[in-house]
Amino acid sequence: MKKKKTNLLIYLALFSGLIVMALPFYWMIITAFKPPWEAIQYPPTWIPHEIDLTNIVKVWGENFDRYYLNSVVVACSVTVFVLFTSSLAGFIFAKYDFAGKELLFLLVLSTMMIPFQVIMISLFMIMMWLHWIDKLRAMIVPGMASAFGIFLMRQFISTIPNDLLDAARIDGCSDFGIYYRLIIPNIKPVLSALAIFTFMWSWNDFLWPLVITNSIKSRTLTVGLAMYTLKWWTQYNLVMAGSLLVIGPVIIVFLILQKKFVTGITLSGMKF
Amino acid sequence: MNSKKTSKSKKKPLIVYALIPILGCLFFFGIFPIFFSFYLSFYKWSLLRIPEFVGLRNYTKALHDPVFWVSLKNTFYFTGLSISIGIVIALLLALLIHHSPRFKSLFRTGYFLPVVTSMVAVSVVWKFLYQPDFGLFNSILSALGLPPQKWLISPTLAMPSIVVMSVWQGLGYNMILFMAGLLDIPEVLYEVADLDGANTWNKFKNITVPLLKPTFLFIVVISSIGSFQVFTQSYIMTRGGPEDSTRVIVQYIQHKAFDTLLMGYGSAMAFILFAIIISITMIELKFLRTRWKY
Numbered sequence: 001m002k003k004k005k006t007n008l009l010i011y012l013a014l015f016s017g018l019i020v021m022a023l024p025f026y027w028m029i030i031t032a033f034k035p036p037w038e039a040i041q042y043p044p045t046w047i048p049h050e051i052d053l054t055n056i057v058k059v060w061g062e063n064f065d066r067y068y069l070n071s072v073v074v075a076c077s078v079t080v081f082v083l084f085t086s087s088l089a090g091f092i093f094a095k096y097d098f099a100g101k102e103l104l105f106l107l108v109l110s111t112m113m114i115p116f117q118v119i120m121i122s123l124f125m126i127m128m129w130l131h132w133i134d135k136l137r138a139m140i141v142p143g144m145a146s147a148f149g150i151f152l153m154r155q156f157i158s159t160i161p162n163d164l165l166d167a168a169r170i171d172g173c174s175d176f177g178i179y180y181r182l183i184i185p186n187i188k189p190v191l192s193a194l195a196i197f198t199f200m201w202s203w204n205d206f207l208w209p210l211v212i213t214n215s216i217k218s219r220t221l222t223v224g225l226a227m228y229t230l231k232w233w234t235q236y237n238l239v240m241a242g243s244l245l246v247i248g249p250v251i252i253v254f255l256i257l258q259k260k261f262v263t264g265i266t267l268s269g270m271k272f
Numbered sequence: 273m274n275s276k277k278t279s280k281s282k283k284k285p286l287i288v289y290a291l292i293p294i295l296g297c298l299f300f301f302g303i304f305p306i307f308f309s310f311y312l313s314f315y316k317w318s319l320l321r322i323p324e325f326v327g328l329r330n331y332t333k334a335l336h337d338p339v340f341w342v343s344l345k346n347t348f349y350f351t352g353l354s355i356s357i358g359i360v361i362a363l364l365l366a367l368l369i370h371h372s373p374r375f376k377s378l379f380r381t382g383y384f385l386p387v388v389t390s391m392v393a394v395s396v397v398w399k400f401l402y403q404p405d406f407g408l409f410n411s412i413l414s415a416l417g418l419p420p421q422k423w424l425i426s427p428t429l430a431m432p433s434i435v436v437m438s439v440w441q442g443l444g445y446n447m448i449l450f451m452a453g454l455l456d457i458p459e460v461l462y463e464v465a466d467l468d469g470a471n472t473w474n475k476f477k478n479i480t481v482p483l484l485k486p487t488f489l490f491i492v493v494i495s496s497i498g499s500f501q502v503f504t505q506s507y508i509m510t511r512g513g514p515e516d517s518t519r520v521i522v523q524y525i526q527h528k529a530f531d532t533l534l535m536g537y538g539s540a541m542a543f544i545l546f547a548i549i550i551s552i553t554m555i556e557l558k559f560l561r562t563r564w565k566y
Contacts (some may be wrong), residue, residue, distance in 0.1 A: 010372050017365065018382045021440070025385075027408055028397045043411045067544040071413040085294045091287075098288050104295065111302035115501050115549055117522050118542045119305035121529050122312055126305065128319070154342055175287035206504050207522075222392040226508055229396050235516035236400055254388045258381050261388070265445065266452040 028247070031240035032056065039237035055241035059228070063216050065246055067224035074139045074209075074220060075202040081144040082198045083191055089145070090153025091183050095165060105154075111147045116207065124211055138212045143202065147196055156190045157183060183234070193264030196257060203250060221246050293413040313540035318533035330540035340541060342516050343524040344548075349431060350438075350520060351499035358439045359446060359491060363484075366450035380451070384444030391441065395508035399424065402509075424510050427517040434505045434518060446491050453487030454480070489560045494552055500549050522543055 037051040038045060080263040093105055123142065124133075144178050160183065168178050184191070206222040213219045219227070225246050232238050254261060309530035313330055313508045317323040334340045369379045386394065410420035422435045457480065465475050503522040506512060512519035512527070521541070529538025 004373070006371075007373055010368050011375070014365075014368055014372060014379050015374070018379065020384055021364050021386065023408075024394075024397050024401060024440070025455070027401060030399070040406050042406050043414065044406065044408060065523075085297075088287075088290055090295045091410070092291055096285060096288055098284055104291075107303065108295065108298065111298060113550075114306060115542075115546060117301070117501060117503075117525055118309055118546045121539050121542065122305040122308035123301065124530075125308065125312070125535070126301075142295070142301040145294050145302075147298060147302065150298075175285050179287070194314075200388055204388075204392075206390070206392050210507075211526070222390050225390075225392050225396060228506070229399075236403075236406065239396060240400065243396045246393040247389045250388050250390070253386065254385065255381070258377075258384075262380065262384070262448055265448050 003191060020183065023231050025247075028240050028243055030164045031237055032244040033241075035236050036235060036237055039235075039240075052237065056245065059238055059242045059245060063219075064201055064221075064224060064228075064242065066216055067071050067219055067221045069247075070136060070218055071203055071221040072204060074136055077140045078143040078202045079195050079199045081140070082149050082196055084145045085145045086149025086153045086194060087157075087184065087187065087191065088179060089150045090155075090157050091153045094157040094160075095162070102154075108150055109146045112151070120208065120211060125210075127212060134214050134218050136218050139202075139205075139209055139218075142208075146198065149198070152190060152194060153187065156187050160186055189263065192257075196260055197264050200250065288532045309539045309542065312536050313543055315536040317535045319535070322535075323536070326536065331544070332546060333537060334541050339490065339516060339519065340521075340522060343519045343521040346431060346519055347500055347502065347521045350435060350502055351496055353432065353435045354438050354442075354499055355492065355495050356496065357435065358443050359488075361439065362446035362491075363444045363450050365447045366454060367480075369447075370451060370454045373413040380448070383447055386441045387444040389441070392508060394437065394441050395505050398433075398440075399509045400431055425514055427515045430510055430514060430518045434509060437509075438502070438505060442495075446495065449487055449491055450484070452501065453484050457483045485560070489557070492560065493556050494558065496552055497549055500545065500552070 027130045030046075030048050033051050033053065034045075034048045034052050034055075038049060089108075093101065127133050130138075132141075145162055164182060165178055168182055173181065204222060205220070206226070209220045209223045210226070213223060216224075225242050228242050229239050281395055314325060314327055315323040316326045316330070333559070365383055369376055369383075372379065372541070384419055399404075404410055404420060404425060407423070409423065413420055421429060424430050460477050461483075462475055465479060499500075502520050503526065506518050506520045507524045507526075510518045512523055522545070525538045525541050528534045528541070
């Protein structure tokens, strides 16, 4: 009987908490569909009296289609590259010996300890020198290799038994063949986790795209939303519609792939 | 460890050379810029003119710059407040969900959802919620008969407002880590404690807390490193105001380097920030490690 009462209290606490957590999202969604006059009504309406679908269309028309394209291109490219470079480098570090291996790996790890702000100014200079300012490649190329990814992959690939690799070698499989046929299929869960992490991180990245882009041409969604908000702040219904456009896809993807997200975090967190 | 290595061949396998482009990219964009930044910090360099060597002047300039110190203070304030509140709530949630017989997935998903969303969008939405005239929060306060607040326009409330939003966004992440840590604690320990007649508080204090220490340490270190780099919230919601109360160090660096084009100065400040982060991390590791008893 006491157990039942405790459980009820737990549910009560957690469900109320959930409502508090969801409130900002709810507010964003309903405001995004309110007509301009209702968005600035005080006291605000909890259920819209009128649904206005044109807010999203208006925001989309203000270059959000371009911002979407840029974000998708950058995030997808970075994710694909990171998956490839991390698994390959992780494989090499895990299963091959060569001079200076320990030192190199230490160097790889050390790049993870550096806060981005320390390198962002000189990175900007490098981009200037390469004439890559305001180009998508400035956001893709620096992110192609990920120390975190290499670390994660190495940890996992080292658990693959060497006998498997030796057997494949005896059968005449080349190193790259082993990588492609043996390693990749065996690390699919970690690959998914890394993919989700990387994609989400790249999609939500703000400071670097802010610094390196200065026109609609290469602007990503995060910077686009920031600029849009600056310009149209008082049109709350439009601004909320813009936020919805930025958050919406990520939430949908997350809800579909939740299990993998959570696995990814616990994997990366507990492997230290 | 050696038993896991493949047999060494006389010549280096071709595949190892694949490391060259991969690590080359990583080091060129990840290590080289540090040295370049360090070099830059001794120069006065706006993009248009020839760089001018100024020695340590950027560093002394920073140490005498009142806004620099205010930014540091605000950053520490943000970090301290958000970590302490955030970790307590995350642990509480983790414990509740851990002991909840049903709906675990639902709760986990629900509390974690804000973590995947862009801080830019979150800042925009919460800026609207905090809006003094039309915002949700003041309307709730009024409905409860309480006076409306200035939130982001008030020098005293602005930073705490940003902290609340940041905690909201980030607690799901720490919650998941705590949940993983809780799962690692063997059930057997609790059962034995029950047999010995321990009550809930005792079990928590003597089993849960000590065994969660590694998780706790990890969370504190990772959270503080991240919190010191706070930027987006300050940039979007208040741009450092009102009266510099939300000016955080990264926002000041970004402003000085890219708005006023004092790149050398920005680099110097970034290095000071770097030194601070390293020191805090080492202090945390030392301090929390020594209290680790099984």
